[in-house]
Amino acid sequence: MKHVVIIGNGISGITAARHIRKLSSHRITVISSETLHFYSRTALMYIYMGHMKYEHTKPYEDSFWKKNKIDLIYDHVIKVDTASRSLHLNSGATVLYDTLIIATGSTSNKFDWPGQNLKGVQSLYSYPDLRLMEESTKGAKQAVIVGGGLIGIEMAEMLLSKNIGVTFLVREPEFWSIVLPRQEASMISRHIRSHHVQLILDTELKTIQGDKDGNVKSVTTNKNKIIDCDFVGLTVGVSPNIRFLKDSTIETGSGVLVDEYLQTNIADVYAIGDCAERTYDLPGRKYIEQIWYTGRMMGEVVAQSVCGSKTRYEPGPWFNSAKFFDIEYQTYGNVMPELKSNEEDFYWEHASGLKALHVVWDKDTKEFRGINAFGLRLRHERFDIWLRQKKDIGFIIENLSETNFDPEFFVRHETEIIKEFFQQFPNLKIRIAS
Numbered sequence: 561m562k563h564v565v566i567i568g569n570g571i572s573g574i575t576a577a578r579h580i581r582k583l584s585s586h587r588i589t590v591i592s593s594e595t596l597h598f599y600s601r602t603a604l605m606y607i608y609m610g611h612m613k614y615e616h617t618k619p620y621e622d623s624f625w626k627k628n629k630i631d632l633i634y635d636h637v638i639k640v641d642t643a644s645r646s647l648h649l650n651s652g653a654t655v656l657y658d659t660l661i662i663a664t665g666s667t668s669n670k671f672d673w674p675g676q677n678l679k680g681v682q683s684l685y686s687y688p689d690l691r692l693m694e695e696s697t698k699g700a701k702q703a704v705i706v707g708g709g710l711i712g713i714e715m716a717e718m719l720l721s722k723n724i725g726v727t728f729l730v731r732e733p734e735f736w737s738i739v740l741p742r743q744e745a746s747m748i749s750r751h752i753r754s755h756h757v758q759l760i761l762d763t764e765l766k767t768i769q770g771d772k773d774g775n776v777k778s779v780t781t782n783k784n785k786i787i788d789c790d791f792v793g794l795t796v797g798v799s800p801n802i803r804f805l806k807d808s809t810i811e812t813g814s815g816v817l818v819d820e821y822l823q824t825n826i827a828d829v830y831a832i833g834d835c836a837e838r839t840y841d842l843p844g845r846k847y848i849e850q851i852w853y854t855g856r857m858m859g860e861v862v863a864q865s866v867c868g869s870k871t872r873y874e875p876g877p878w879f880n881s882a883k884f885f886d887i888e889y890q891t892y893g894n895v896m897p898e899l900k901s902n903e904e905d906f907y908w909e910h911a912s913g914l915k916a917l918h919v920v921w922d923k924d925t926k927e928f929r930g931i932n933a934f935g936l937r938l939r940h941e942r943f944d945i946w947l948r949q950k951k952d953i954g955f956i957i958e959n960l961s962e963t964n965f966d967p968e969f970f971v972r973h974e975t976e977i978i979k980e981f982f983q984q985f986p987n988l989k990i991r992i993a994s
C-alpha cells in the first residue's frame with residue numbers, strides 16, 4: 561500500500577489528505593507541529609475577541625481522522641532525505657514515505673530590528689502566537705502595530721476589542737496601497753482612523769526599546785518619534801516556511817519550486833499552499849499566493865495527481881476577500897494599485913465612505929479586467945465566468961444589478977453607479993446601445 565505523508569495540517573495539507581482518502585485507499589499520515597488537529601487559521605482573531613472558542617474553529621470532529629484512516633503525528637520535521645524517502649522528526653522518530661506532500665505554510669517576517677525579541681513583541685500567525693498574544697496583552701494599555709496589511713488590521717481590531725489603544729505604523733502613503741489603488745487605500749485609511757486607531761503613514765519601525773525586565777516599553781520610528789507602548793505587533797508579511805529543507809535535494813527559491821502539477825524537482829515530492837512557488841506563469845497571478853482558497857485548490861489538485869490522474873493546477877481568475885473593520889472587501893480579476901498604460905477605470909464611492917466600487921478594463925478592446933467592491937456583496941461565480949469569457953465593460957455595467965447579493969433590505973446602489981458611469985463614459989453607452 562502506498563504511504564502518502566503530508567507535512568502540515570493547514571487547509572492545503574488537510575484538503576489533500578481528505579481528497580486522497582476519497583480517491584484511494586493509500587495509507588495517509590499528516591505531520592504537524594503546531595496543533596494535533598486542523599483548525600481554521602482565519603478564525604484566530606475571533607478566539608481572541610471571545611466570539612469563538614478554539615474548539616469551534618476545528619472544521620472536523622476529533623474522531624473524523626481515525627474514522628477516515630488519516631494518521632496524525634504531532635511533531636516537527638527537521639530533515640527530509642529524498643534518497644532514502646525518509647523524514648526525521650524532532651522527537652528522534654523517522655517516517656518513511658512513498659509520496660511526500662510539503663504543505664508547511666508560512667512564517668512571519670521579521671527584519672532583525674533591535675529589540676524584536678523583547679517580551680510583548682510578536683507576530684500573529686499560529687495558534688501558539690495567539691495564546692502568547694492573549695498573555696502579553698493582559699493589562700496592556702497601548703499597542704503599536706508595524707505593517708499595514710491584512711493581518712495588521714485584524715490585529716488592530718483584536719486589540720481594540722480589549723480597549724487597548726492602537727498606533728499603526730505603515731510604510732506606504734496609505735493603508736495597503738501596495739495592493740489597493742489610491743482611492744480605496746485612502747478610503748480604508750479614513751475608516752481605520754474612524755475607529756480611533758492612530759494611523760501613522762509613510763513611517764517605518766527603527767528600534768524597539770525595553771525596560772530593565774526585558775519588557776517592551778516603546779518603539780522609535782525612522783522619523784525618530786518615540787511611541788510608548790506595552791505591546792508591539794509585527795505584521796510585516798509572511799514568507800514560505802521552508803527552512804527545514806535547506807539541506808535537502810528539493811529545489812527552493814523563496815518557496816518550494818513546483819511545476820504545473822505541483823511537483824518538485826524530485827519524483828513523488830509535491831508542494832502546495834503558502835509554501836509553494838510556481839515556476840510557470842499564470843496570467844494575473846503571483847508565483848507565491850498566500851491565501852486560504854489557493855491552498856484548498858492546490859490540495860484538491862495534488863490529490864488527483866497522487867491518485868494517478870495527473871492534473872494541472874489552473875486556478876483561473878484571481879479572487880480574494882477580506883474585512884477592514886466594518887467594510888467587507890471582494891476582488892475579482894486584476895485591479896492593480898496603478899493602472900497599466902492600456903487600462904481605463906471607473907471608481908464610485910458612496911458619500912458614507914463605507915462603500916465603493918472600482919472597475920478596470922482594457923482601453924482598446926474594452927475587455928473587463930477586474931473589479932474591487934467594498935461594502936457591497938457581489939457574486940463570485942458571475943465574475944469568474946465573465947472574466948473567463950472575456951466580457952467587455954459594457955456587459956459588466958449592464959449586468960451589474962444581477963451580481964449583487966446584499967441581504968434583503970440593504971440599500972441598493974446600482975442605479976446610481978450606472979448613471980455615474982455613463983456620465984463619465986458616454987461613448988461606452990453608445991457602443992453598448994449600437
Ligand SMILES: Cc1cc2nc3c(=O)[nH]c(=O)nc-3n(C[C@H](O)[C@H](O)[C@H](O)COP(=O)(O)OP(=O)(O)OC[C@H]3O[C@@H](n4cnc5c(N)ncnc54)[C@H](O)[C@@H]3O)c2cc1C
Pocket residue numbers: 567568569570571572573591592593594595601602603604605635636637638663664665666684685686711714801804832833834835849850851852853855881882
Ligand atoms: C491571522 C491570519 C488571518 C488570515 N486571514 C485570511 C483570510 O481572511 N483569507 C485568506 O484567504 N487567507 C487568510 N490568511 C492566510 C491563510 O490562513 C493561509 O494562506 C493558509 O492558512 C495557508 O494554508 P497552508 O495549509 O498552506 O499552511 P498553514 O495553514 O500555515 O499550515 C501549515 C502547517 O504546517 C506546520 N509546519 C510547518 N513546518 C513544519 C515542519 N517542518 N514540521 C511539522 N509541521 C510543520 C505549521 O506549523 C502549520 O501548522 C490569514 C492568515 C493569518 C495568519
